[in-house]
Amino acid sequence: MAEKKAHEVDGWLARPDAKVSVALIYGPDHGLVTERGRMFAAKSGVPLDDPFSVVRLDGAEVERDPGRLADEAGAISMFSARRLIWVRDAGASKTFAEAVKALAARPGADAVVLIEAGDLKKGAALRSAVEASPNAIALPCYADDQRSIDQVIDAALQKAAMSIELDARQLLKRNLGGDRLASRSEIDKLITYAHGARTIELDDVIAATGDASSVSADAVVDAALLGKLADLDLAFSRFIAGGNPMFQLLNTALRQFHALEMLRSGMDVSGKTPQAAVASAKPAIFFSRRNTVETALTRWTRPAIASALERLQGTVLRSRQRADLAQPIVRQCFLALAAESLRLAEQR
Secondary structure (H helix, E strand, C coil), rough: CCCCCCCHHHHHHCCCCCCCCCEEEEECHHHHHHHHHHHHHHHHHCCCCCCCCEEEEEHHHHHHCCCHHHHHHCCCEEEEEEEEEEEECCCHHHHHHHHHHHHHHHHCCCCCEEEEEEECCCCCCHHHHHHCCCCEEECCCCCCHHHHHHHHHHHHHHHHCCCECHHHHHHHHHCCCHHHHHHHHHHHHHHHCCCCCCCCCCHHHHHHHHHHHHHHHHHHHHHHHHHCHHHHHHHHHHHHCCCHHHHHHHHHHHHHHHHHHHHHHEEEECCHHHHHHHCCCCCCHHHHHHHHHHHHHHHHHHHHHHHHHHHHHHHHHCCCCHHHHHHHHHHHHHEEEEEEHHHHHCCC
């Protein structure tokens, strides 16, 4: 059954194929993986509150005992028509992949296996095992883009019978997107704060979210963009002191460099000035960052931006592989970006 494209996943989950015996839900957005795992489980037809019908396993358990997966899938259900084998935090080891491959080839008669995993590159053993089976499906979960974030915001506001002003929406979106569950939590917190109002305004967003993590993340990225080493050190320290996760900072940087890449490409093609490029940007750049982006556009070339994106993506991987060293790994990345900005400024 192979793999669904990212934009096809929600549609498939709304009407999952009953023939699927193994579903792999994976990707860098842990919150979205969790949310979609719950959606699939709810559609499985298995009573999720029945401990005899739902078997929850950790990926490490299956890696230590590969036969456990087949044993659980082959067990006879005594109290319901189907059983759900729910594996969380699945690893990318070949041992685990082989266990899944064998199960997908000869699925249990009344069992469905749900596997939640982190980011898996194309060709990874676990993805390949699932994608090659007609009885299995792989569902990718990537960080929400601007359209997806708008859909999440709109759905929550519609449920609460509320609307939001444009500038308030823009500020809110800057603090969302790295993790679906975290995004929903921020939106719910805002709706609770503005309870009783028909329209959410900019002041509501600032007051409810404090915009603390977003602003501090922007401060770190902006300091790196402009090569302001002292500001970078202070902003990074404040970001850490606020208890904010490294993935949020990296996600903010990736979004901003991608946006910078699009603006710079438009400038190179049309001959626009940085000021004109920023003025016509869609979605609009928040007013407080316009001068920073204009300055960055005069300094960062497309090859330099591409190199920065590659560095950031590599940092995402390394910080996940060595979570115990995530802070120094990320700090070193931003120092390197700031140094590159200074080098580019000298070349102008």
